[in-house]
Amino acid sequence: MPTPYGDSVFHTQNIQQLAEDVSAATDGGLTITVHSAGSLFGHPEIKDSVRRGLAPIGEVLMSRLANEDPIFGIDSVPFLASNYDESRALWQASREVVTQKLADQGLTLLYAVPWPGQSIYTKDPISSTADLEGANFRAYNTATERLAQLMGAVPTQLETGDIPTAFSTGRVAAMITSPSTGVSSQAWDFTNHYTDTQAWLPKNMVIVNTAALEGLPEEQQSALMEAAKAAETRGWEMSRAETDEKIATLKENGMTVSEPSDELAQQLSDIGQTMTDEWLAEAGDEGAQVVEDYRASLK
Template identity: 25%
Template sequence: MDRRSFLKNSAIGGTAAAASTALAAPAYAQGKQTLTMVTSWGRGLAGVFDAAQRVADSVNAMSDGSLTIEIKAAGELVGAFEVFDAVTAGQADMYHAADYYFVNQHPGYAFFTGVPFGATAQETSIWYNHGGGRELHDELGQIFGLKSFIAGNTGAQAGGWYRKEITGPEDFQGLKFRMPGLGGAALGKMGASIQNLPGSEVYQALASGAIDGTEWIGPWADEKAGFQEITQFYYTAGFHEPGVALSVATNRDVFENLSPANQKIIEIASLETHQWNLSQFVSNNGAAVQRLQAGGVKVLEFPDTVWDAFADASRQVFDENMSDDLFKSIYDSYQASIKSVSGWTEISEAPFVSQRARVFG
């Protein structure tokens, strides 16, 4: 389905069609251009805002000042979850966010962040760069007038913070829990009341009792957010987001009006940030989890019965979306890439890591 047909037959058609005539061009001054980037992150939010800043700094440096990105944190121009609409409507030039915030626009966006029992960070990069993921991201973006690239990765995300231990699937009944994306939809199947909150609002919601638990990212970012001040039960392995990508999306008309060199600069800055940000998160998580434990946090793993319930609920969520042809195409491509990669890593890398731990400790 092309963009024109989709917009004509969708709820966003009127807004997008009106915006197409009102799109503000990037600011120009003596051959220089400035793009406004809106983000889903509070200013200074550990890791995720860093990724947005990294993209902007890299673009500014590589273009030698001919292209400048001006960042707006969540709430400075639009709200955290309004960035998608702001860019498609031409209110801003580009966004930095987690694309699974926008599954209501299309459920296929979940795969460009993270899905239950999905790809690790390395598997995500392989699928995106060599398994057709980038092309599918672009196909999805064309529907909404966006040009997108992955631009950050948190690595494996933690299972989250809870007010009490989880002993079985029944503990999710009525639990008010913050989790976006298809993982949140799966917890909803298990009876949880799912809250989709921006990162900057999660601490207050947990502290006030508005939610009973939350996932955010991992030990380093979670410690920075201060969740250990509220609850001491921390599940470090989660089913929902094993290798979470972040994305930059530029309004497609704006992107196509840039010079080929500046288009390439945005692409390179985004993909470089993906690897840089992954290293940032992983390098900080080990020390952070040790500090959390030393401070009294109880680090836990979900029992097998809960993992089984997670899997059953996740299958239901995937099945419910398979009637959408593009979702199914993305799902099939994604799963085929994971299976292709795991055929080697399970007999090479996995045994090596086990033996390294055995012989070197």
């Protein structure tokens, strides 16, 4: 099982627990060997490696697939869902259509778990988007590319493991990511300020090759699905705990943690509305229905 993130990341730890649960439930009949940190396939290759059967199961950031269908990017539209309750409601509204999109490619969704909310890391304090104008800004999907553009920054594609080197060499000067990634990359070594925007909570999905799944004995299929259900519940709880813990770690290591200024908050809200409108235009009736269902569920 290839995964993109290292063993210290809670998503990987959750997957390791999934593997242990499956092995225990099947008396060792079904074992999952986790290859973390992109050691088997790089993040961009994981989804296709599972689809093609090169690996039967894998983990991928859902929004990485937004280029093939906008519905995969719904959880990375800034400020559409910007806390855990909203993120859960958005997932409930979008899960069925995401599941079907994957099924059409011979993939079965096992579960999805969000990262903590995405916030901005910089060397210098920022009070408005003008402070980011012209800066190289780390991007990891289409949404972060567009966000950087709307802030006047220059999007630069960069995988998690390359973050420290990219900052130290001047390849990037700012990024928006979770406190988890900030701690795992020891952001205090190359940035000083964490602006707590909580812009969105992107999810990682664990997917399995449907043919491989259906090739398992029925009791092993059931054990995997039950373990996946438990992993989703556990993962959301781990993510909530992670938020508080990792922000505290950033502070302990000397980073200045602050709320966005009124000006920056308004600018980011306006950008979020622009990006929601753009996403809806791209996603069409299907996306509009998901957003309508999501917003209705919040009332």
